[in-house]
Amino acid sequence: MLETTALPRKATLPPPLDTRYQVETPEGIDLPLRPAGLMVRALAFSIDLGLRGLILGVLFIVLAFLGKLGAGLGSILLFGVSWWYMVLFEVLNQGRSPGKQWMGLRVVHDDGTPIGWSASLIRNLLRFVDMLPFGYFLGAISCLQHPHFKRLGDLAAGTLVIYREQPLTRPQLPDAQPRRPAFALTLPEQRAVLGFAERQGELSEARSHELASILAQPLQVPAPRAVAELNAIARGLLGPA
């Protein structure tokens, strides 16, 4: 049964059933972040690992021509690349190592601000413990049981690996004559109707008919006309172009 009585306009939307992490800013805005799970992070790490191997391989070949000096520089480089690669990229490149950049991830503090030196140093030094006793065992367990997929280093540093926001493209609303709905819509209903109109480009025709026909009865239109009716209401809500 659809609820047709209007909720008070102040009613907040129910929390979405997903892994979103809400950051409340000092302005009183809730910013949703999307923490990244184990799989995509493992892929990002593998890319970084491969890249580091490549860098070291090339450098060692070059340094081999330098003899003794090269060997000394080589040790320093090995140290630098194995312990500092992640820290430098994360701090200087907006929380993105090349692997994370590739997989569309970034590291931020718990409060959504860009990661700084000390947090990055902590989370990357403690990577050593995450790798114990073999192959990221502790890190994977911690990551799988934590609601925001934090490994031990993230817990200690207070950081979060999230999906980077991708630029949005404006969806094309289907053409329709604007129309006022037969009854007052609640806020979630209004959002749902607008969402239906905005996402219609991604849905097959049959699916949008199926979805719209659920509402045919409360809208008091025959089922085949429900899609057009919803689009018209969405246009009406949106206002003149």
Place this chain on the structure above:
Amino acid sequence: MKQSLFENRHKAEWARFSLMLEQLERGKEASGIASFPKDYRRLCQQLALAQERGYSSFLIDSLQQQVLRGHQQLYRHRSRLGANILSFILAGFPRLVREQWRFVLAAGLMFFGSLIGFALLVYLFPDLVYNLIPAEQVSEMQSMYDPVAGHLGRSAERAASEDWVMFGYYIMHNIGIAFQTFASGLLFGLGSAFFLLFNGLMIGAVAGHLTHIGFGQTFWSFVIGHGAFELSAIALAGAAGLQLGWALIAPGRLPRAEALRLAARKSVLLICGVMLFLLIAAFIEAYWSSMTAPAPTTKYLVGAVLWLLVATYLLFAGRTRHAPE
């Protein structure tokens, strides 16, 4: 107000804001930067309005993205490491070490206690060394410090380039050990305790054994100089690790995760100091300790001065406030 009217009214403003964001994200000096906080707060208000009025997901999501990007530009954590290195070296680090004296004392006792204790034991009962170190490694160690074989098993005087090799090697090896000692403290402090005791026993065994067979002169004159920085750095790294572990064992009134986060922020500063110590140690080890020209007496003297320097620095530096802070 209908959504399209709302969008039309603020479109120009949003475009300007996003331009400014792009400039800021690329680290450029953006024009009109002074109004950025005001613009950001206006955007926050518009987002709140859009949510309140049930506007479409596209509008709300894109406003949310802009706010998030603005948030990341406006609220940055002040980095306490990069900005004031000098005051950290002059005062901050020794102050921190004294503030954490309990952990430093515990780590120091574990490390130096096991080192000195086992060195004495091996000196008195020489066979003990083979319980800890395999025989072939012991003989390798012996040939390295053999007084007859010139210096450290190599040709009499090392070339400058050889010093470079060892400098690089020491940095990698020692700082790696310090990092491990620190990080494994997360396992309720057990890892740090293990590495402290293990390294203490190993170094103690070598020292006791070499002294017993009469190579004491070459060994002690080699290690005393850089040991001041290197050994105290390992102990401090262990102290930082113990601090992490203790935050998990006894978090006090905070939740464990929060206690760990606070402890980690302090201990990472200790680790920065440790890195500095180890860089100095690697430098001394590669360029001074390996020299054969100075007489052992000179080396002992310099070594004693260095130990005194480290102790004075950690105990007394930063007790009074000075201008550079």
